[in-house]
Amino acid sequence: MAPSWWRRSGRWFYGILERNRQELDRLRIDDATANARSSVNAGRLQVVLKSIQDGIALFNSSQQLVQWNHPFLRGIGIDLRADMPLDALLRAQLAAGLFGEIADVEAEVARRLTVLRSGAEDGLTQPGPDGETLVLRGLPVEEGGFMLLLNGLAHWEAPPPPSAVESPEEKPPEIAAPAPIEW
Numbered sequence: 001m002a003p004s005w006w007r008r009s010g011r012w013f014y015g016i017l018e019r020n021r022q023e024l025d026r027l028r029i030d031d032a033t034a035n036a037r038s039s040v041n042a043g044r045l046q047v048v049l050k051s052i053q054d055g056i057a058l059f060n061s062s063q064q065l066v067q068w069n070h071p072f073l074r075g076i077g078i079d080l081r082a083d084m085p086l087d088a089l090l091r092a093q094l095a096a097g098l099f100g101e102i103a104d105v106e107a108e109v110a111r112r113l114t115v116l117r118s119g120a121e122d123g124l125t126q127p128g129p130d131g132e133t134l135v136l137r138g139l140p141v142e143e144g145g146f147m148l149l150l151n152g153l154a155h156w157e158a159p160p161p162p163s164a165v166e167s168p169e170e171k172p173p174e175i176a177a178p179a180p181i182e183w
Contacts, residue, residue, distance in 0.1 A: 054151040055134075059086055061144030075134050075150045077126070087113060098126060116148065128152065 045067075049056060055072030057080075059065055065084040073080055078092040090109045094102055102108045115124055116138030123137035132152050139147045 054149055056150070057148040058141075059145050059148070063087070063145075065089065066145070072148070072150050075128055077129065086116070093126070117146070119146075123149075 049067065049069040052069065053071060055069060055075045057065060057068040057072045057076075063086045065080060065082060065086070068080060076089070076093070077098050078089070078096055080089070087109055090112050091105065093099065094105050094108060099108070112124055116136070117140075119138055119140050121137075123135045126134050126136055128134040134150055134152055137149045139149060141147055
């Protein structure tokens with residue numbers, strides 16, 4: 001028969017092993033839940049990209065093109081490919097002559113990169129495929145990447161900050177039976 005300290009250490013060891021198994025099971029469930037949530041969000045993003053009329057392109061933190069929609073492809077004036085760096089996109093636009101005669105291509109690419117990375121409200125104007133004036137704006141994303149928004153508005157104003165919005169003292173409308181929204 002094994003000494004009592006041996007039996008106690010065995011129970012202690014198996015107790016730790018059981019707690020580790022439980023924690024591993026919990027982590028597996030959390031991972032499966034996060035993967036399911038990610039899949040649902042990717043589906044929502046696809047719906048938005050397909051239905052919006054403005055051109056949208058998403059860039060990762062390395063400034064490589066990750067995803068874009070058809071209006072962006074139509075309005076940008078060049079062929080796009082996945083993982084295309086932003087500076088290569090701008091160089092291709094300049095090489096296609098979309099901005100007229102440019103003496104110093106590298107300086108113009110640097111200027112355009114600076115404007116897009118800064119998230120400047122006025123963005124960059126460029127000719128559209130049907131002769132309209134399009135505006136290309138860069139919008140930083142929290143994860144380090146950014147989004148390019150291409151639309152046909154020649155004049156765009158940023159929304160006022162929340163503190164500057166005047167809210168009238170109105171009673172909100174009553175909703176008799178709200179319909180559940182299922183995402």
